[in-house]
Each structure stands twice: as structure tokens, then as C-alpha cells.
């Protein structure tokens with residue numbers, strides 16, 4: 008019977024949640040597996056530690072059923088002790104009931120009432136809940152083939168002599184000795200569970216650390232791409248693609264309130280595809296929601312959501328967050344479906360972080376666009392004022408800018424470089440503001456002195472722009488747009504590659520526009536004649552490489568440029584007439600000391616570039 012208990016040992020309490028473990032049926036006699044939640048590996052490990060000491064480890068669940076036993080403990084335990092413990096007689100049932108009744112705080116209990124076997128047990132506790140009893144069983148010190156052991160052998164159909172032989176191989180235990188072993192087991196269980204808890208915590212921290220690192224890397228990458236002069240389409244594409252990878256999204260999209268200003272239509276990236284009307288409707292509804300609520304929207308079952316049920320055919324889950332600066336909602340970012348599982352608060356937090364970073368970019372991009380638009384407006388006004396000094400060259404700066412940009416793109420320059428060349432083209436003749444109108448608008452040939460005045464306009468333009476910090480890079484284009492490839496141009500007589508690239512490109516565009524424009528002294532040259540002249544001047548007046556790029560633009564596209572030129576010229580002439588401007592100006596194409604004429608088109612490009620034209 009129960010002989011002894013020990014206090015102050017407490018229970019084995021896990022510091023971590025053990026993994027669900029499968030079932031162990033100890034004897035094989037019970038066909039119904041018993042599910043336990045104690046790690047099987049832990050029990051196996053502990054059993055192996057006590058097996059050499061002739062002790063058998065078992066685990067009884069809260070119903071008193073043997074859920075685990077050391078299958079390698081030997082025949083004495085396999086054939087005798089374990090079946091005896093499981094036998095449904097009154098004595099063992101009382102023992103099992105007693106063990107099952109132990110509370111989570113129960114101390115080590117020793118039981119020596121079984122014939123030939125002594126056991127010690129204590130509760131296994133997880134999060135203050137008792138999950139069962141850990142049991143150590145050993146051969147009793149007073150084991151002998153007496154009446155009670157033989158009776159059990161008969162009940163179990165065992166040969167008592169054989170059992171005695173098996174028992175002789177084992178160490179014998181007093182109740183106190185088994186109890187000491189149980190105390191040792193309790194300590195080991197505590198240590199192992201504490202270790203398992205620490206390992207679990209370490210794994211959890213490692214996972215959190217890895218996730219945090221990924222999130223920080225994502226935010227860092229997004230921040231790194233936040234150049235205000237970067238196209239919003241490129242910024243949001245990079246942001247969405249990277250977020251899809253980190254968050255495991257099936258789709259991620261962006262919609263902006265300021266779409267018109269940035270030229271950013273609603274977009275969606277990832278495997279999930281929406282047709283344009285569906286994406287537009289989703290964008291509109293999310294923008295309206297965000298504007299009104301200014302909070303995240305998380306829906307893990309779209310079909311059951313009245314607001315979004317119409318989207319159920321395309322997606323199942325949605326997470327949307329506002330891009331907000333202060334109280335102003337600038338747009339919305341949204342994810343559609345994940346590769347695995349539902350959206351949760353972690354996803355919401357991360358997407359909000361991404362949206363907050365993106366909102367900073369967005370706010371700056373809008374401000375940049377405002378300032379850029381203001382500056383470009385002022386530049387257009389400035390060049391229009393210059394062009395207006397000569398009705399026949401009105402719109403010339405804009406056309407040269409457009410064509411120079413096309414040449415730059417055809418020559419393989421980047422979009423950003425082409426944009427700067429556009430600006431240089433716009434301002435290339437700004438120096439004419441410092442040339443007397445009597446020279447600019449003189450209908451006849453310029454005198455040598457007048458021509459010298461005209462030749463000053465590139466340097467004047469460069470001086471005008473010198474104090475504008477933001478456009479320093481385009482000054483070479485303004486200063487050198489009348490240089491010739493053979494070194495016979497002005498103001499510095501630079502040759503070949505010494506002429507800044509911007510200058511060489513604008514020179515080509517400038518001459519093309521002058522030759523295809525009507526002047527007081529001649530009509531516009533036909534496109535074919537102009538192209539032949541430009542080809543002929545490749546290597547003397549023009550950079551051969553750029554000439555090739557120019558000729559690759561093609562007749563159709565150049566005809567469009569010429570048509571645009573004719574329409575703007577007509578408008579300008581009408582405006583000039585209304586304002587009382589003369590139609591006889593020739594600042595760009597009029598006779599010069601070596602003036603070309605329409606009749607002698609062959610040297611016209613050279614004359615235009617070297618003379619006063621444009």
C-alpha cells in the first residue's frame with residue numbers, strides 16, 4: 008500500500024509548450040491509442056537514462072491509463088509489471104485511481120503494494136495543468152516467488168520460474184531507493200523542460216528576429232528608392248514587388264488620390280490579376296473608404312463581406328491601409344490573398360509601415376512635381392518671351408527641345424538624360440534676350456557687326472542661367488549649341504567630342520527646325536532635302552554618330568514633328584498679328600554675311616549653324 012510521500016518536491020512544470028506527441032500504447036494489449044501531449048522524445052530520453060538501473064519509466068494520463076512505457080526495459084517489466092498494472096482487478100484499479108486523483112501540486116508518491124514491484128510517481132504539469140503522472144517502477148527488494156507473485160503469474164499465464172530467472176537479472180529497490188530515483192527523475196524532467204522551453208524561446212526569438220530583419224530590409228529598400236525625381240510608377244512597382252516577396256502576397260496594388268498629378272493610375276502586381284474595370288472600382292472604393300475612415304481594412308472572407316462581395320470571384324482576402332501624411336490620405340496600398348493563411352495583425356502592421364514610408368515619398372513627389380511644374384512653367388514663359396521677339400521663330404525653342412529629346416532617346420540616353428536635354432533645348436536661345444530686336448528682326452542680311460552681336464547669344468544665355476543652381480548641368484548645351492563638329496563653329500570653336508554632348512544634340516535639332524521652317528527670305532525646305540543636307544554635313548557640321556541616330560528616327564515621325572511645327576508657326580503668326588508684331592523678322596533664318604537662301608539649299612545647314620539661325 009502507499010507507504011510514504013515526500014513534500015517540497017513540487018511538480019514537474021514545463022516552461023514551454025511541448026509538442027503534441029503521439030500516442031504510446033505501453034503493452035500492446037490496449038488496442039485504443041491514448042493521446043498524450045508530453046513530448047515523446049523527452050520520455051524516450053528519460054527512459055533510456057533509468058533503464059541501466061533496472062528501472063522502467065511509464066506515463067499515465069489523467070484517466071489512469073498507461074500512455075507510455077519503456078518498451079526496452081526488459082521482459083520483467085514487459086510481461087509482468089506492466090500487465091499487472093493494467094489488469095482490471097481491484098488492487099491495480101485502486102492504484103490507478105489514486106494516481107489519477109493526484110493534483111498538480113502532489114509530491115512524489117511511493118507505492119509498494121504490488122507483488123514484487125515498487126513504484127514512485129509524481130504529476131507532470133504543463134502551464135499549471137496536470138497532464139498525467141510520471142512513474143518509475145523497479146523490482147522490490149523483497150521480491151520472491153511467493154503466493155502473491157505466483158497468483159499474478161497464473162493470471163497472466165506466466166511461468167513463475169521463468170519470471171524468477173528474469174528478476175534475478177535486475178537490481179532490487181527499497182521504497183526509499185525508488186523514491187530517490189524519482190526525485191532524480193523529477194529534477195531531470197525540470198531541467199529538460201526548462202531546456203526545451205529555452206530552445207523554444209530561442210527558436211521563437213530567432214524567427215521574430217528573422218522576420219524583423221526582413222521587414223527592416225524591406226523598409227530600408229523602400230527608403231533607398233525614395234528619390235523625389237523618381238517616377239512614381241517605378242517607385243511603387245519596386246515597393247509592391249518587394250512586399251509581395253516578404254509578405255507572401257498573391258497581389259499588391261496602389262491607388263492614389265493625386266493620380267493625375269503624378270500620372271499614376273491604379274496598379275496591381277503579383278499573380279492575382281484584375282481586369283481594368285475591376286481594378287478601377289476596387290481602387291475607387293478603397294480610396295473612398297480610406298478617405299472617410301483613415302484606418303486599415305482587413306477582410307479574410309471577401310465573399311461574406313457586403314462591401315466587397317462583388318470582388319469574390321477574383322480574390323478571397325484583402326488587406327488595405329492608407330498612405331497618410333498628417334490628416335491627409337494620399338492614397339491606399341492593398342494586398343490581395345496570401346500564399347498561405349489569413350491576413351493578421353502582423354501583416355497589417357508591416358503593410359502600414361510600408362505605407363507610411365511610401366506616404367513620405369508620395370508627399371515629397373507631389374511637392375517636387377509642383378515645384379518642377381512651376382519651374383517648367385516659368386522656363387516656358389521665358390522662352391516664349393524670347394521667341395516672341397521674332398514672330399517667325401515663335402515656338403522654335405519648344406520644337407527644338409522636343410526634337411533634341413527624341414534624338415537623345417534614339418541615341419540611347421536614359422530618360423533622365425533626355426529630360427535634361429529637353430530643358431537645354433528649351434533654353435538654348437535664351438541669350439537672344441540680350442540681342443537687339445533690330446538685329447533679331449532685321450529682314451535683310453546682317454552686317455558683320457550685327458552678326459557678331461548675334462554670335463554672342465550662347466554666351467549671354469549661359470550667363471543668364473549661371474546663377475540658377477538647379478540647371479547648371481544644361482548650361483553646356485546652351486553655350487555650345489552653335490559649335491561645329493569640324494571646329495568652325497562658335498563661341499569657342501570646339502571640335503568633335505570636345506563639344507559637350509548636349510550642344511551636339513541641340514545643334515542637330517536646331518538646324519532641322521530652322522531648315523524646315525518658313526523664313527522671310529525662303530520657304531521651308533522639303534523634309535527629303537533637309538535630311539539629305541543633314542546627311543551631307545555629317546562629320547563636318549554634325550556629330551556622325553548623332554546624325555545616324557537622327558536619321559534612324561524615320562520619315563514618319565519627322566513628318567509629325569514638321570506638322571506640329573507648321574501648326575504652332577501658324578498659331579504664332581496669328582498671335583503676332585493680333586499683337587501688332589511684324590511678319591518680316593528673320594532672326595533665325597535671315598541672310599547673314601554668308602547667308603544661305605532657299606535656292607542654294609546645299610550649304611544651308613552649315614550656314615544656319617554658323618550664322619544667326621536659331
Ligand SMILES: [Fe+2]
Nearest residue numbers: 435436620621
Ligand atoms: Fe541659337
